[in-house]
Amino acid sequence: MLNLTVMTGRMVETPELKTTANNVSVTVFRIAVSRNYKVNEEYPTDFFNVVAWRGTAEFAAKHFKKGDLLSVQGRFETRKYTDKNGNSREAVELIADNLYFGESRREAQKPAEKAAEETDDFDPFGEDLPDFPG
Numbered sequence: 828m829l830n831l832t833v834m835t836g837r838m839v840e841t842p843e844l845k846t847t848a849n850n851v852s853v854t855v856f857r858i859a860v861s862r863n864y865k866v867n868e869e870y871p872t873d874f875f876n877v878v879a880w881r882g883t884a885e886f887a888a889k890h891f892k893k894g895d896l897l898s899v900q901g902r903f904e905t906r907k908y909t910d911k912n913g914n915s916r917e918a919v920e921l922i923a924d925n926l927y928f929g930e931s932r933r934e935a936q937k938p939a940e941k942a943a944e945e946t947d948d949f950d951p952f953g954e955d956l957p958d959f960p961g
Contacts, residue, residue, distance in 0.1 A: 831901075831902060832921060835896065835899075836859050836860035838858060838891055838894060839857035839859055840856055841893045854888050856877050856879075859874055860873050860875060875921050877899055896930045898926070899926055900925040901924045904919075
């Protein structure tokens, strides 16, 4: 069996590092992941709960904040619990094994319009290239 997931999305909130009674670091946060197709001129977005433990939790709390783009590699797990009204519930959570930066700090600090303008005129060779016979 294989339970492996990789998602790239934006942080919905800044992760808050907590510690369990057994002194284990944990953080829970949500990511917004856009689908790769449009519905009524907009990309639908799904929101996923992510749980990070120990060093991964500490890394998340230290390096990520609301709005940051990141990739999460991990696995989905279901957890059963009883809500405050005594009803049985089930939660599906993405347990993060690894987190990766989705953009550099410099890119994250640029306004989106400015970044788009800079990439439109990008010439990797610094000069115009001749037309090649096709």
